[in-house]
Amino acid sequence: MEGRHIAVIGGGINGVMSAWALLDRGYRVSLFEAGQLIGATSRASSKMLHGGLRYLEQGRIGMVREALLERRWWLERGTGLAAPFRMHIPLYRGKGRPGWMIRAGTLLYDLLALGSKLPRSARHSRDDTLAAIPGLQEQGLLGSVSYWDVRMDDEALGRWAAEQLIRRGLQCHSGLPILRLASNGELECAGKVRKFDAVVNATGPWATQLLEQSGIACPWKLLAVRGSHLVVARPLREGCLFQQDDGRVVFYLPFRNLAILGTTEARADPRDPVCASETEVEELLAIHARHVRPALRRDEIVEVMAGLRPIVVPRGKEGADTRTASRESLTVRTGKVVTLLGGKWTTARQQGLSVADEIDRICGRT
Ligand SMILES: Cc1cc2nc3c(=O)[nH]c(=O)nc-3n(C[C@H](O)[C@H](O)[C@H](O)COP(=O)(O)OP(=O)(O)OC[C@H]3O[C@@H](n4cnc5c(N)ncnc54)[C@H](O)[C@@H]3O)c2cc1C
Structure with missing residues (x-):
């Protein structure tokens, strides 16, 4: 495909990994990012390369298996x-999901992770759990079940991936928003129109908004759900998952030499600035106080992070329950434009491969 020039819009992990797959296949690639590379959702994740234990409850076995295997690819870099x-799920008498159910879930997680070379899940005594998670609420604590995942510095890892591509010839334009795109491969930015052999719309939570403002119809709509985290000055060695009464889970994980606590779930409008509300900060502090002693002080908050989860729903189903809606990704082709909708950080490489398959079709390669 020497000579074919592809534009990728969006410098989050999905844009970067789409560019990765396209460069591997011999395309010339230019990437346009409105702000900074890895400066939006891809630096505000829960910082886990994971299958997502809770998705097993929703029966999304294939998605979990794919993500579990992708962890290995990132580790091998x-x-x-x-x-x-190691992530602990503390078990309390009469609270949360029963221990047998959690143990069954982690055993299935182990089974699906076969080949990923990570240690297996285990059951822990009360004393071992308290030693692993300092300050954990002791009242009613029975012990914990632990399983293994991979934690990452999402911003640094995403930038590392982008740097590999820049060395290989990726043309990167940061601070350059695309105002309009057309199905014939034209892009409008900074008062100029440029034409490409094909275009990838990898603008994450803003993907359907960009199509709408370009007058391109799409059968799908993205609902934005804001998730916020607190980075706190409480060094942690192992991770912990707090079960909420409404079935949600909140992670408390080691991050750099600190800990990260989150996430919240609040419906949001992608046109608004992405930042945590005071209510979300208070909610996270209250959740921490219910589970760990001493309670967090405001001056222990090092950073508040917020990102938008793009939840893909068919147009007309905007009232869908965002908690149970699929986290799987899909690609939509309109002429020479491929739009990537949804997906996870962990599986961004696979999402990039799907995008490259569509580009191959547009360029007559398959
Ligand atoms: C709270 C939260 C926690 C999460 N935790 C995890 C986790 O632990 N593990 C996991 O695997 N996944 C997680 N995810 C999902 C993961 O973060 C996302 O799937 C991933 O970061 C999406 O990347 P993206 O490149 O699609 O979007 P983004 O990172 O948002 O990138 C899109 C980019 O497009 C740019 N852009 C938008 N419009 C334009 C335009 N018109 N012109 C040019 N550029 C434009 C934006 O500036 C942005 O940089 C989490 C998501 C959230 C919200």
């Missing part, structure tokens, strides 16, 4: 920006 860690 040897960046030092991703490492396996």
Whole structure:
């Protein structure tokens, strides 16, 4: 495909990994990012390369298996920006999901992770759980079930991936928003129109908005759900998952030499600035106080992060329950434009491969 020039719009992990797959296939690639590379959702995640234990409850076995295997690919890059860690699910008398159900879930997780070379899940005594998670609420604590996942520095790892591509010839234009795109491969930015052999719309939560403002119809709509995290000055060695009364889970994980606590779920409008509300900060502090002693002080908050989860729903089903809506990704082709909708950080490489398959079709390669 020497000579074919592809534009990728969006410098989050999905844009970067789409560019990765396209460069691997011999395309010339230019990437346009409105702000900074890895400056939006892809730096505000829960920082886990994971299958997502809770998706097993929703029966999304294939998605979990794919993500569990992708963890290995990121570890094998040897960046030092991703490492396996143990996550504890504390078990309390009469609260949360029953221990047998959690144990069954983690055993299935182990089974689906076969081939990923991470340690297996285990059951822990009360004392071992308290030693692993300092300050954990002791009243009614029975012990914990632990399983293994991979934690990452999402911003640094995403930038590492982008730097590899820039060395390989990716033309990167940061601070350059695309105002309009057309199905014939034309892009409008900074008062100029440029034409490409094909275009990838990898603008994450803003993907259907960009199509709408370009007058391109799409059968899908993205609902934005804001998730916020607190980065707090409480060094942690192992991770912990707090079960909420409404079935939600909140993660408390080691991050750099600190800890990260989140996430909230609040419906949002992608046209608004993405930042956590005071209510979300208070909610997270209250959740922490219910589970860990001493309670967090405001001056222990190092950073508040917020990102938008793009939830894909068919147009006309905007009232869907965002908690149970699929986290799987899909690609939509309109002429020479491929739009990537949804997906996870963990599976961004696979999402990039799907985008490249569509581009191959547009360019007559398959
Ligand atoms: C709270 C939260 C926690 C999460 N936790 C995890 C997790 O632990 N593990 C996991 O695997 N996944 C997680 N996810 C999902 C994961 O973060 C996302 O799937 C992923 O980051 C999406 O990447 P993206 O490139 O599609 O979007 P983004 O990172 O948002 O990138 C899109 C980019 O497009 C740019 N853009 C928008 N419009 C234009 C335009 N017109 N012109 C040019 N550029 C434009 C934006 O500036 C942005 O940089 C989480 C998501 C959230 C919200």
